[in-house]
Amino acid sequence: MTNPLVTFRNVEKRFGDFVAVRDMTLDIHEGEFLAIMGSSGCGKTTTLRMLAGLESPTAGEIRIGGRLMNDVRPHERDTPLVWQSLALFPFLSARENVEFGLKMRGVAAAERKHRALDWLDRMQIAEFAERNVATLSGGQKQRVALARSLVMEPQMLLLDEPLSALDANLVIRMQGVLTRLQKELGITFVYVTHSQSEAFAMADRVVIMSQGDIAQTGAPRDIYRAPANRFVAEFVGRNNILTGTVTTTNTGGTEIATPQGNFTAQTPTPPPQTGQQVSFTVSADLVSLSGDAPGTVNQARATLISEEFIGSVVTLFLEGPEGQEYKVQMQERALTGFDLTPGTDFWLSWEPGNANILEAG
Amino acid sequence: MQGRGLNIILALYVALIFTFIFAPILFSLVFSFNSQRFPTIPLGEFSTEWYVKIFNDPDVWQAVRNSLIVSSSTAVLGTALGFCTAYSDFRYNFRFKGPYLALILLPPTIPLIIMALAMLAWLSRIGLSGQLWSIILAHSVLTAPFAMAIIRLRLHQMDPDLEAAAWNLGGNEWQAMRHVILPFCAPAIVSALCLTAAVSFDEFAVAWFVSGLNKTVPIVILEIVQGNIDPQVNAIGTFVFLTSMTLVILAQAIFISRQIKSHS
Numbered sequence: 314m315t316n317p318l319v320t321f322r323n324v325e326k327r328f329g330d331f332v333a334v335r336d337m338t339l340d341i342h343e344g345e346f347l348a349i350m351g352s353s354g355c356g357k358t359t360t361l362r363m364l365a366g367l368e369s370p371t372a373g374e375i376r377i378g379g380r381l382m383n384d385v386r387p388h389e390r391d392t393p394l395v396w397q398s399l400a401l402f403p404f405l406s407a408r409e410n411v412e413f414g415l416k417m418r419g420v421a422a423a424e425r426k427h428r429a430l431d432w433l434d435r436m437q438i439a440e441f442a443e444r445n446v447a448t449l450s451g452g453q454k455q456r457v458a459l460a461r462s463l464v465m466e467p468q469m470l471l472l473d474e475p476l477s478a479l480d481a482n483l484v485i486r487m488q489g490v491l492t493r494l495q496k497e498l499g500i501t502f503v504y505v506t507h508s509q510s511e512a513f514a515m516a517d518r519v520v521i522m523s524q525g526d527i528a529q530t531g532a533p534r535d536i537y538r539a540p541a542n543r544f545v546a547e548f549v550g551r552n553n554i555l556t557g558t559v560t561t562t563n564t565g566g567t568e569i570a571t572p573q574g575n576f577t578a579q580t581p582t583p584p585p586q587t588g589q590q591v592s593f594t595v596s597a598d599l600v601s602l603s604g605d606a607p608g609t610v611n612q613a614r615a616t617l618i619s620e621e622f623i624g625s626v627v628t629l630f631l632e633g634p635e636g637q638e639y640k641v642q643m644q645e646r647a648l649t650g651f652d653l654t655p656g657t658d659f660w661l662s663w664e665p666g667n668a669n670i671l672e673a674g
Numbered sequence: 675m676q677g678r679g680l681n682i683i684l685a686l687y688v689a690l691i692f693t694f695i696f697a698p699i700l701f702s703l704v705f706s707f708n709s710q711r712f713p714t715i716p717l718g719e720f721s722t723e724w725y726v727k728i729f730n731d732p733d734v735w736q737a738v739r740n741s742l743i744v745s746s747s748t749a750v751l752g753t754a755l756g757f758c759t760a761y762s763d764f765r766y767n768f769r770f771k772g773p774y775l776a777l778i779l780l781p782p783t784i785p786l787i788i789m790a791l792a793m794l795a796w797l798s799r800i801g802l803s804g805q806l807w808s809i810i811l812a813h814s815v816l817t818a819p820f821a822m823a824i825i826r827l828r829l830h831q832m833d834p835d836l837e838a839a840a841w842n843l844g845g846n847e848w849q850a851m852r853h854v855i856l857p858f859c860a861p862a863i864v865s866a867l868c869l870t871a872a873v874s875f876d877e878f879a880v881a882w883f884v885s886g887l888n889k890t891v892p893i894v895i896l897e898i899v900q901g902n903i904d905p906q907v908n909a910i911g912t913f914v915f916l917t918s919m920t921l922v923i924l925a926q927a928i929f930i931s932r933q934i935k936s937h938s
Contacts, residue, residue, distance in 0.1 A: 394839075
């Protein structure tokens with residue numbers, strides 16, 4: 314693989330006693346769509362602001378294209394940002410907003426106008442070029458903000474929760490616009506969001522942050538199917554988490570004794586010690602439901618508590634011995650024939666290959 | 675029914691306030707066009723005699739010229755000073771920010787006569803008293819808090835990301851100031867210019883103490899009144915009133931119209 318475009322090496326950012334980002338080491342590659350995801354206060358926005366030069370790290374090194382960037386001022390960088398608030402200049406027209414960066418860089422008026430109109434056209438809002446931005450709709454403003462950053466022809470575009478102010482339908486449409494743009498331009502997108510659906514729908518790779526640390530980095534599918542630790546498993550949601558003691562372990566699988574019964578999970582590298590306390594996860598959509606004991610390796614008994622119906626997919630919430638919670642996600646049509654009265658007992662089962670042991674901690 | 679009774683009382687109250695504020699001004703306006711020397715009813719004939727008289731008085735002309743120089747210079751200096759303090763409040767966090775702001779807002783709370791004496795003592799000590807410049811300096815200190823209050827209000831309405839967005843797009847701090855902060859504050863700055871000019875144009879006590887022989891309009895008014903009862907005072911008073919009112923209304927109109935526009 315070529316050298317990464319951006320490298321974080323043991324980067325730390327403190328605000329007084331508060332550690333916003335702790336010992337972060339991360340590579341961002343050229344042309345990738347990277348999403349940084351986490352709940353508020355996890356350090357994702359601080360990470361983005363450090364890339365833009367709006368904060369400087371208190372320790373460690375940030376390099377862009379090999380150049381040490383720790384103390385490079387924001388205006389000396391080529392890292393345009395699409396702001397959560399959009400931060401459009403309210404006293405300027407759409408076209409003047411898009412021209413702003415070019416004007417700062419000393420581009421001549423005629424070329425500025427030409428390039429700005431080009432981008433407005435590309436974002437399909439050329440007809441609003443001379444309108445004051447205050448008069449535009451949410452989606453139109455979004456497109457002006459994107460054009461204002463992209464007209465700078467950057468190597469990398471930073472996006473800070475740009476879709477959070479839009480309604481659900483528009484979010485889906487803008488996701489399409491963003492992924493298509495990123496592929497067409499072939500530039501790096503670094504996209505900060507708290508929304509799992511946005512991150513998973515668009516990104517090539519997702520970084521999940523928690524309290525200043527990177528909890529897991531990986532492709533959306535890998536994070537979804539094999540969360541590395543308890544935090545990610547809970548954050549990603551729709552995961553069943555069981556805890557027990559390792560009885561045997563070999564390359565074929567690891568057996569774990571839990572209050573719910575004995576289960577077999579995939580053996581991670583490095584393998585766990587016999588007698589060690591471990592947790593493992595099974596995605597809710599990989600659990601099968603049956604009325605009678607299926608007689609397979611991983612089976613557990615549970616009582617139905619409630620169901621959540623959202624169109625074609627139904628999530629069942631069940632409870633096993635000692636208050637163990639289970640979630641099972643199924644197609645609505647696959648549930649015909651089951652008695653779904655709360656209090657009914659069921660058997661749950663899953664393939665050993667779909668049970669993933671979490672890192673300790 | 676109770677609410678309606680209360681409304682009537684409140685309406686009366688407001689009417690009384692306006693009567694007490696505007697009746698004397700209206701009185702002086704009416705008598706400035708009255709041919710009789712003494713303000714008595716019934717009125718004499720309509721006359722512009724008193725306007726002609728002040729129009730031909732070189733002392734009045736000199737005072738108007740002085741006042742215009744002082745109020746326009748004060749407007750520029752006071753507004754610049756007010757803008758700088760408002761911006762430092764908006765942009766930076768530092769220790770003793772509370773006392774810093776309180777200190778800046780202090781001048782209007784000091785009785786004018788004390789302020790005037792202090793200014794005179796200080797300016798004469800450093801050899802700056804008795805000139806037009808002295809009034810301009812003193813008035814700039816006096817009016818800066820008004821400018822700051824207006825501009826600070828405007829800055830508080832600004833998305834704090836706007837300035838950072840300008841840096842992010844390649845503007846240095848001066849470019850961000852010139853192309854983002856100043857245009858955003860423009861309506862407040864124009865209002866502040868009008869308001870500080872109006873305050874300076876009307877101000878008597880400080881001007882009287884530090885001006886020496888350079889009389890401004892309010893000082894000339896006092897001299898006319900001291901000399902003899904003369905309806906010239908009504909004429910010149912009407913002129914001063916119209917000037918200040920125009921400036922203040924302009925300040926309000928510009929600020930409010932922008933406010934509405936940026937919230938739509």
